[in-house]
Amino acid sequence: MAVTTGRKARWALIDVVVVVYALFPVLWIASLSFKTKETLADGNFIPREWTLQNYADIFATNEFIRPLINSLGIATIATLIAVVLGMMAAYAIARLDFPGKKALIGVSLLIAMFPQISLVTPLFNIESALGLFDTWPGLILPYITFALPLAIYTLSAFFREIPWELEKAAKMDGATPGQAFWRVIAPLAAPGVFTTAILVFIFCWNDFVFAISLTSTEASRTVPAALSFFTGTSQFEDPTGTISAAAVVITVPIVLFVLFFQRRIVAGLTSGAVKG
Amino acid sequence: MSQTVTEAPATTEPRGGKAALSEGKKAERRLGLLLCAPAAIVMLAVTGYPIAYSIWLSLQRYDLRFPAERQFVGLDNYVAVLSNSYWWTAFGTTMFLTVVSVAIELVLGMALALIMHRTLVGRGLVRTVTLVPYGIVTVVAAFSWFYAWTPETGYLANALAGDGAPLTEQWPSLWIIILAEVWKTTPFMALLLMAGLALVPDDLLKAASMDGANAWQRFTKVMVPVMKPAILVALLFRTLDAFRIFDNIFVLTKGANDTSSVSMQTYNNLIKGLNLGIGSTMSVLIFITVALIAFVFIKVFGTAAPGSDQGGKR
Amino acid sequence: MAEIVLDKVTKRYPDGALAVSDMDIEIADGEFVILVGPSGCGKSTALNMIAGLEDISSGELRIDGQRANEKAPKDRDIAMVFQSYALYPHMSVRENMAFPLRLAKVDDATVKQKVEEAAEILDLTQHLDRRPSNLSGGQRQRVAMGRAIVRSPKAFLMDEPLSNLDAKLRGQMRTSVSKLQKQLGTTTVYVTHDQTEAMTLGDRVVVLRGGIVQQIGSPQFLYDHPANLFVAGFIGSPSMNFVPATLEEGVLKSPLGTITLTDRVRRLAEAADAPREVVAGIRPEHFEDAALVEETHRASGATFTAPVDVLESMGAEKYAYFTVEEELATTAELQELAADAGATDVPGGGSTIVTRLSASSEAREGQQLQVWFDADRIQLFDPSSGRNLTYSG
Ligand SMILES: Nc1ncnc2c1ncn2[C@@H]1O[C@H](COP(=O)(O)OP(=O)(O)O)[C@@H](O)[C@H]1O
Ligand SMILES: [Mg+2]
Numbered sequence: 001m002a003v004t005t006g007r008k009a010r011w012a013l014i015d016v017v018v019v020v021y022a023l024f025p026v027l028w029i030a031s032l033s034f035k036t037k038e039t040l041a042d043g044n045f046i047p048r049e050w051t052l053q054n055y056a057d058i059f060a061t062n063e064f065i066r067p068l069i070n071s072l073g074i075a076t077i078a079t080l081i082a083v084v085l086g087m088m089a090a091y092a093i094a095r096l097d098f099p100g101k102k103a104l105i106g107v108s109l110l111i112a113m114f115p116q117i118s119l120v121t122p123l124f125n126i127e128s129a130l131g132l133f134d135t136w137p138g139l140i141l142p143y144i145t146f147a148l149p150l151a152i153y154t155l156s157a158f159f160r161e162i163p164w165e166l167e168k169a170a171k172m173d174g175a176t177p178g179q180a181f182w183r184v185i186a187p188l189a190a191p192g193v194f195t196t197a198i199l200v201f202i203f204c205w206n207d208f209v210f211a212i213s214l215t216s217t218e219a220s221r222t223v224p225a226a227l228s229f230f231t232g233t234s235q236f237e238d239p240t241g242t243i244s245a246a247a248v249v250i251t252v253p254i255v256l257f258v259l260f261f262q263r264r265i266v267a268g269l270t271s272g273a274v275k276g
Numbered sequence: 277m278s279q280t281v282t283e284a285p286a287t288t289e290p291r292g293g294k295a296a297l298s299e300g301k302k303a304e305r306r307l308g309l310l311l312c313a314p315a316a317i318v319m320l321a322v323t324g325y326p327i328a329y330s331i332w333l334s335l336q337r338y339d340l341r342f343p344a345e346r347q348f349v350g351l352d353n354y355v356a357v358l359s360n361s362y363w364w365t366a367f368g369t370t371m372f373l374t375v376v377s378v379a380i381e382l383v384l385g386m387a388l389a390l391i392m393h394r395t396l397v398g399r400g401l402v403r404t405v406t407l408v409p410y411g412i413v414t415v416v417a418a419f420s421w422f423y424a425w426t427p428e429t430g431y432l433a434n435a436l437a438g439d440g441a442p443l444t445e446q447w448p449s450l451w452i453i454i455l456a457e458v459w460k461t462t463p464f465m466a467l468l469l470m471a472g473l474a475l476v477p478d479d480l481l482k483a484a485s486m487d488g489a490n491a492w493q494r495f496t497k498v499m500v501p502v503m504k505p506a507i508l509v510a511l512l513f514r515t516l517d518a519f520r521i522f523d524n525i526f527v528l529t530k531g532a533n534d535t536s537s538v539s540m541q542t543y544n545n546l547i548k549g550l551n552l553g554i555g556s557t558m559s560v561l562i563f564i565t566v567a568l569i570a571f572v573f574i575k576v577f578g579t580a581a582p583g584s585d586q587g588g589k590r
Numbered sequence: 591m592a593e594i595v596l597d598k599v600t601k602r603y604p605d606g607a608l609a610v611s612d613m614d615i616e617i618a619d620g621e622f623v624i625l626v627g628p629s630g631c632g633k634s635t636a637l638n639m640i641a642g643l644e645d646i647s648s649g650e651l652r653i654d655g656q657r658a659n660e661k662a663p664k665d666r667d668i669a670m671v672f673q674s675y676a677l678y679p680h681m682s683v684r685e686n687m688a689f690p691l692r693l694a695k696v697d698d699a700t701v702k703q704k705v706e707e708a709a710e711i712l713d714l715t716q717h718l719d720r721r722p723s724n725l726s727g728g729q730r731q732r733v734a735m736g737r738a739i740v741r742s743p744k745a746f747l748m749d750e751p752l753s754n755l756d757a758k759l760r761g762q763m764r765t766s767v768s769k770l771q772k773q774l775g776t777t778t779v780y781v782t783h784d785q786t787e788a789m790t791l792g793d794r795v796v797v798l799r800g801g802i803v804q805q806i807g808s809p810q811f812l813y814d815h816p817a818n819l820f821v822a823g824f825i826g827s828p829s830m831n832f833v834p835a836t837l838e839e840g841v842l843k844s845p846l847g848t849i850t851l852t853d854r855v856r857r858l859a860e861a862a863d864a865p866r867e868v869v870a871g872i873r874p875e876h877f878e879d880a881a882l883v884e885e886t887h888r889a890s891g892a893t894f895t896a897p898v899d900v901l902e903s904m905g906a907e908k909y910a911y912f913t914v915e916e917e918l919a920t921t922a923e924l925q926e927l928a929a930d931a932g933a934t935d936v937p938g939g940g941s942t943i944v945t946r947l948s949a950s951s952e953a954r955e956g957q958q959l960q961v962w963f964d965a966d967r968i969q970l971f972d973p974s975s976g977r978n979l980t981y982s983g
Contacts, residue, residue, distance in 0.1 A: 007396060008396055008397055011396045011397050011398075012397050012398070014391055014395065015391070015395060015397060015398045015401065015402050018388065018391060018402050018405065018406065019401070019402070019405045021459075022405045022406055022408050022409055022463070023405065023408060025417055025420040025424070025459060026408060026412065026417075026420070028420050028423070028424055028431070029416065029419060029420035029423070032420075032423055032429075040429065041428045041429045042428075043428055043429060043430060043431050043433075043434040044431070045431050085314045085315040085318065086315060088311040088312070088314065088315065089311060089312045089314075089315040089316070091311060092307070092308040092309075092311040092312045093312070096304050096305075096307060096308035096311070097304055097305065097308065098305045098307075098308025098309050099309075100309065100312070101308070101312075104312050104315075104316055107316065107319060107320070108315075108319065111319055111323055113516045113566060113570055114323065114563070114566070115516075115519065115520045115559075115562045115563060115566050116520060117520060117522060117538075117539040117542045117543065117559065117562060118327070118330065118542075118559035118560070118562050118563045119322075119323060119327070119330075119559070120542065120543065120546060120555075120559070121333065121542065121546050121552060121555040121556045121558075121559050122325075122326035122327070122329040122330040122333060122556065122559070123322075123326050124546060124547075124552075125329070125333070125552055126325075126326060126329065141318070141322050142322055144318055144322070145318055145319050145322035145323060148315050148318065148319055149319075152315065177303075177307070202410075202411055205413060206413045206414060208413075208414060208415050208522065208523040208526070209520075209522050209523070209539070209543075212526075212543075212547075213543060213546065213547060223413075224413050224414075224415040224416075224523075227415055227416070227419065228415065228526065228527060240423060240429060243419055244419070244423070247413075247415075247416040247419055247420070250413055250416065251413065251416055254411040254412060254413070255408060255411060255412075257411065258404060258407040258408060258410075258411045259404055262400070262403055262404040262407060265407055266403060266407070266467055266470075269410075269464065269467050269468070270467055270468060270470070270471035
């Protein structure tokens, strides 16, 4: 079937609509972040006067740098742990025969659907009692918990795709189960693990509910929570410009991830939901 | 999933090995349990215990400002919450936001999925760009919408809302919340639906058009029925997710003007009110509602619970 | 080198399926044994039990006289070639073949030397640095073989190693597998569902049906002396023709006419206490165009006349197909064989008699032909048990 230019043009137009839809809010907040204080309230979509002052401001105070470090540290640690634990469990689910497999799948399904807010009250109290409130581990633990179902689903979907006969082959070639895993299965699973790590990181990076309920100071407050407490350089200043700049800073890495790993992220997001 | 290993019935075997699990099988079971243990323990410790604890707390009068008055009050908290008009307003708001935004997302998501699936130009671009809303921190997007709808600062407020301040009125606020929610989560819906679309065999569509079905008929009579499981899973995911709506409301209205959701109410009772008893009661009520929604989806609509498929076949 | 003994080996899967029951096979050192049977009969299961990839539910597996039931696969020193080849996609051909040696902590120089030797034997030298995904099916198959031979294991296990190749390549590889095994002299257990492979490759063939060993013997022996209807129908291509018949006083009444049995067949049948109703089996190659049979020879057989339905001229021989009026014999075994063979090649079932005639036959499609068959080669089977009533093994 010959593809006419007309049809192509129509699709191109539709694509443009989609692109505008997806990028409008992002461009808008980026625009705000580049506006000077004077033009901030002019309502223009494109800044009339450009400035980097807002960026200079946020990196001049602990109000942003501390939360940024917290966000990075907490999300990275939680991702690492969740992916490692998820990998172990997913391997077992995809591959091994053992009692309690169904129960584990059921529990993680429950947790995936669980309203986080329901945990906030008891966790607040428990963490206060244990001295975990307003600490890194105090956030890392719930992040791991809610990231695990995601990690387990995505990884077990990836693991199921691996031709397991290779493991048998490795065993016949004289490998112990450990060697069979590390030398044959792990290299094949790496892309799936990487994708899962991205998804889990995005999840932790994005969280707001726990971040504002289980933290109270800069000791562990992450950027999303800190943003909503931003005051600007002085108490009386309108924080719009600085909030926008901070928002752009934490958005850029995610957008880059998405640009580079589009294919993998799509595969990861859809793997658990649809049976192939 | 395989059942537990049934021992071979005692055959009339004079000799030979017993039917016990061999080293290999036993090692496999041990390994399986060992590998799952850490994940299971973390998940249970961080959810199981707090859930139980929260049920226990919900049966007590427990206000951190008046710790001395802590006492067991049975279902009093539930009576208090369920007879409180704020709770019901928040519940109604949450339901409204959930139903409307999921409905809009389904339509837009389906359109987006079809575009991503069938576009002739720039498929990679569209798919990549679509992921941007998914990747962006909700709070960031919420701030963007917030400023867009703030009078003077915002282009949308200036362009569309005239002199008013939409985020200070209930209905405009609710629609803006829905807009923010839909923008953020439609891509995810679209991706799940696209995965479903990929399962519709091209031959089936060709056959349908040979049989004289037009585009709309092919969509409703062929694609939708084949995609039904994927659609239901996407709806289930998104409904449960939408019901916990918090971030967008927190940034956009802080729950003012009757725009609070049940999650906001719980948060306010805990962090602002420091009332653990009432907060826990609300937690339990939210949990029960979510469980009911899931139950309705799985039992009534027959949604296949994701992940409940067969484990790896050897 | 190893001697492998299966002693009443049984496999019951966790879901209750009995895949192999009471399998007794003694495989001598250096022997090439074929496990053959229709799909789902338990061949792979049996092989996996020897490999240690599946547990043995009961019975004993002995390798070189030692019980091996509980040994891990890596401790059995057996190599396996898989149907899907199971090549490691992230390793080059060289690394694939070196993998077993590396696991065995063989030093680098030896690894290099052994891999290159194996590559030489298998004609893979110029492909050593390519990835499996860039190889053709036949080359992949050879890499899988290479990976098995590099470490000179005690035994080779092969699970339908040629079934993913096209027919021509399969023929070539069959020859090279056979040569390779003779050259290396390594005990080999080879699984296939293809009776041609079974006939041409092995020293001995084990015919399996529903997890039960039907018969064990050399290919020729199985062909000449099938123990039952199933083996008779499975071995040989085209398959043996089966017709229902009644046996009375050494005279067989069948759709192919009334046949006086030879003394030899008659004695065997009597010794086996043959019932009145039997199934008679005649192989296609025991028919001949009556015009081409010498007078003196004719007496030792019987003839029938029927119109030729289809005639296939293969050059060196001709196949003539006839339809018989009456229903052909059907038993459970025959139905299973028919199902396994698919619709194209129905062994004995349906209502067609397949005959192989000399190329010089003047048979024509649609014309009557008088066909002679060798009465001494008729085999009689018990329709209820499938037992060969004329078995003389
Ligand atoms: N893992 C398993 N669990 C349960 N039943 C199985 C399993 N593997 C094979 N079977 C059953 O055992 C029988 C024999 O299978 P298999 O040995 O693979 O046959 P073959 O290789 O001869 O085709 C089949 O009926 C099959 O369905
Ligand atoms: Mg098999």
